[in-house]
Structure formats: structure tokens, C-alpha cells
Amino acid sequence: xxxxxxxxxxxxxxxxIPSSGFVSAVMERIREDAAAPPPIPFPWKRFxxxxxxxxxxxxxxxxxxxxxxxxxxxxxxxxxxxxxxxxLHPMETAGWVALAxxxxxxxxxxxxxxxxxxxxx
Amino acid sequence: MSHxxxxxxxxxxxxxxxxxxxxxxxxxxxxxxxxxGIVQRWQxxxxxxxxxxxxxxxxxxxxxxxxxxxxxRNLGQxxxxxxxxxxxxxxxxxxxxxxxxxxPAMTLPMDEVAEPSGPATQGDALDESMRQEAVRKAVLAxxxxxxEPVLLFYFHEMDVGAAAQTMKLPEGTVKARLSRARExxxxxxxxxxxxxxxxxxxxxx
Numbered sequence: 063x064x065x066x067x068x069x070x071x072x073x074x075x076x077x078x079i080p081s082s083g084f085v086s087a088v089m090e091r092i093r094e095d096a097a098a099p100p101p102i103p104f105p106w107k108r109f110x111x112x113x114x115x116x117x118x119x120x121x122x123x124x125x126x127x128x129x130x131x132x133x134x135x136x137x138x139x140x141x142x143x144x145x146x147x148x149x150l151h152p153m154e155t156a157g158w159v160a161l162a163x164x165x166x167x168x169x170x171x172x173x174x175x176x177x178x179x180x181x182x183x
Numbered sequence: 184m185s186h187x188x189x190x191x192x193x194x195x196x197x198x199x200x201x202x203x204x205x206x207x208x209x210x211x212x213x214x215x216x217x218x219x220g221i222v223q224r225w226q227x228x229x230x231x232x233x234x235x236x237x238x239x240x241x242x243x244x245x246x247x248x249x250x251x252x253x254x255x256r257n258l259g260q261x262x263x264x265x266x267x268x269x270x271x272x273x274x275x276x277x278x279x280x281x282x283x284x285x286x287p288a289m290t291l292p293m294d295e296v297a298e299p300s301g302p303a304t305q306g307d308a309l310d311e312s313m314r315q316e317a318v319r320k321a322v323l324a325x326x327x328x329x330x331e332p333v334l335l336f337y338f339h340e341m342d343v344g345a346a347a348q349t350m351k352l353p354e355g356t357v358k359a360r361l362s363r364a365r366e367x368x369x370x371x372x373x374x375x376x377x378x379x380x381x382x383x384x385x386x387x388x
Binding site for chain 1: 219
């Protein structure tokens with residue numbers, strides 16, 4: 063098919079006239095929107111100090127952990143961190159849960175991608 | 184809802200520019216009712232643009248309505264570097280694209296769009312009409328990256344620049360995608376190529 067033929071077909075499309083109530087329907091929604099109270103802004107003033115504090119705490123923890131690790135490594139102790147036995151089992155369980163979550167997330171991503179391509183999802 | 188007409192609308196753009204500017208200033212000044220002028224002027228183009236995206240009349244009106252609401256809410260973001268219509272069409276294209284991502288238009292895969300069995304005979308208006316409808320359905324079955332340039336190119340009366348501005352893409356990209364889309368359509372409708380060749384030879388004879 064030559065371009066002229068495609069142009070002829072696609073350019074000769076009939077135009078639609080919107081329904082008679084279209085403008086009033088839009089303006090009704092506009093009036094509702096104008097009358098609605100403005101959306102509550104995100105409380106940045108409260109969020110930022112909290113976030114900074116949390117980040118600082120995490121950073122401090124990371125630095126402290128690294129310092130302890132370096133100190134332990136220098137003293138050539140075979141065990142760097144003394145984890146009590148009571149904590150060891152829950153940590154192992156948490157590891158398995160994290161692994162399961164990771165696998166679930168990965169399979170969801172794969173399914174979503176496949177679904178997106180085939181328009182199934 | 185609608186009655187087809189032969190007119191296509193983006194050519195009204197220039198003469199509406201001053202009125203758009205005045206209405207936008209009034210709306211931004213607090214007069215919400217002034218938005219009605221904008222809706223009156225652009226309802227036709229936006230409904231027709233939405234129609235090209237979904238080919239469903241009632242859904243086209245809903246999508247156009249959503250585009251107007253989005254325009255109303257974001258009117259202050261129009262920087263006036265481009266015309267109001269350019270801004271409005273780009274915003275509407277974004278709304279329509281997102282809406283079709285959420286709920287895709289009812290389309291057949293391109294391979295399943297039926298092509299009439301042979302070249303049309305002269306004067307066979309019904310067959311020609313079916314053929315044209317098949318081509319339009321095939322456009323809707325194109326992947327979005329090729330479909331949108333085609334829809335907007337013909338909506339903007341074959342103005343690549345306007346289509347590129349609406350999609351916020353470089354003209355070269357739009358031209359390349361248009362070319363690829365036409366190639367896909369040519370491949371899908373080989374009979375139309377034969378018909379065109381026959382028409383050309385008849386003309387020469």
C-alpha cells in the first residue's frame with residue numbers, strides 16, 4: 063500500500079460532534095472541583111526533621127558497627143559479634159522470610175512483565 | 184451522542200489563541216466560569232482526538248472530560264512558551280495514553296484484522312468503506328509507540344511538527360515511527376498496494 067492510499071484513508075476520517083450536554087457536564091465537574099477544599103499538603107515540616115533524625119541514627123549505627131568490626135578484626139578475635147543463641151534462631155528464620163519475599167517479588171515482576179507484553183495483566 | 188461531520192478541527196487554533204489567553208487569565212484570576220469558553224472551543228478537538236485513541240464514542244467523551252479536568256487543575260502550569268492548544272493537546276495525549284494503559288481499547292491483534300479478499304472494484308462503495316474501516320482498526324492494533332504517531336499525525340492534518348509537539352518527541356523520532364507504522368500497514372494490507380498500482384496504471388492509460 064502506498065502512502066497516498068494510507069493518507070487518503072486515515073485523513074478522511076469523519077469528525078464527531080460532542081453531545082449537547084458535554085460542556086455542562088465538564089463545567090459541573092469544574093464547579094465541584096472548585097468548591098472542594100484544597101488537598102492537605104504533605105507535612106514536609108514535620109517529615110523532614112524526623113527523616114533527618116532517622117537517617118542520622120542509621121548512619122551512626124552503620125559507622126559504629128563498622129568501627130566495632132574493624133576493632134574486632136584488629137584484635138584477631140575469631141568471632142566478631144557475640145550473638146546470643148536466643149537471637150540466632152529468629153535471625154535464621156528472618157533470613158528465610160527475606161529470601162521467600164525476594165523470590166515472590168521476583169516472580170511477580172516476571173509475571174507482570176509477561177502479562178504486560180501479552181496484555182493479560 | 185454525536186453526529187459525524189466532515190470538518191476537522193485543529194485549524195481553528197490560531198484564531199482561538201487570543202480568546203484562550205483571555206480565558207486562562209480570567210480563570211487564574213479566580214473566575215472558574217471562564218473555563219467554559221475553553222471547553223466550548225476545544226470540546227470538538229479533544230473528543231475527536233480521544234475518539235482516535237479508543238474508537239468508542241462514550242468513552243471518548245469521558246476521556247475528553249478527564250482531560251479538561253486535568254487542564255483545569257494544571258492551568259497554572261501553562262508556561263505560555265507554546266500556544267495554549269499545544270499545551271492542551273500534550274496534556275490530553277498524556278491523559279488518553281494513561282487511560283488506555285489502565286483499560287486498553289477493545290482491539291483485535293493486527294494479524295486478526297480482516298482484509299477484504301481482493302482489490303475493490305470501481306464504484307463499490309460498501310467494499311471501499313469496509314476496507315477503510317479495516318485499515319483504521321489495524322492502526323489501533325499497532326503497538327502504542329507506532330500507533331500514537333499515526334493517530335496524532337492525521338489528527339493534526341498531517342503536520343509532523345504538531346504531532347511531535349503533542350507527544351513531546353523530536354520530529355525525527357516521530358517521522359521514523361510513522362515510517363515504521365506505514366511499513367507494518369503495507370505488510371498487513373498487500374491488496375491495497377495492488378489496488379493502488381492498478382489505479383495508477385488506469386490513470387496513465
